Amino acid sequence: MLGVFTNVLEIFVDEPINTEVLGQVNQVFAPAGGAQQLLNECEAVNAYKGNNYLPLVWRFYKSHRRVFFQLLSALKFSSTTSEQSVVDALKQFTSLKAY
Incomplete structure (x- = not known):
C-alpha cells in the first residue's frame, strides 16, 4: 500500500x-x-x-550532531574483547577535531 x-x-x-x-x-x-x-x-x-532507521531519526538529531561528536571526544572508550578496530577508529576520528 x-x-x-x-x-x-x-x-x-x-x-x-x-x-x-x-x-x-x-x-x-x-x-x-x-x-x-x-x-x-x-x-x-x-x-x-x-x-x-537513520532516515527516520535524522531530522530529530541533526541539530545535536556537534554535541554528539564532542561527547565522543570527552569519553574514554575501551574494548571488552581483543578486537580494537572500533576503539581505534574512534580515537582516530576524535583526534581530527573536524566537527
Missing part, C-alpha cells in the same frame, strides 16, 4: 496539476507539506524496510 502511495506522490511531483480533482487532492496533501514532503517521508519509511 505504501508503494502505491509513493507512486501517486511521484506523479504529483513530476506532473503539473491541471484538473479540478488533482487540485483537490493537492489541497489534501498541502497541510502535510505537499506532495514532495510526503514523498520524502515515504522514501524514508521505505528505507526502514531494510532495517535502516
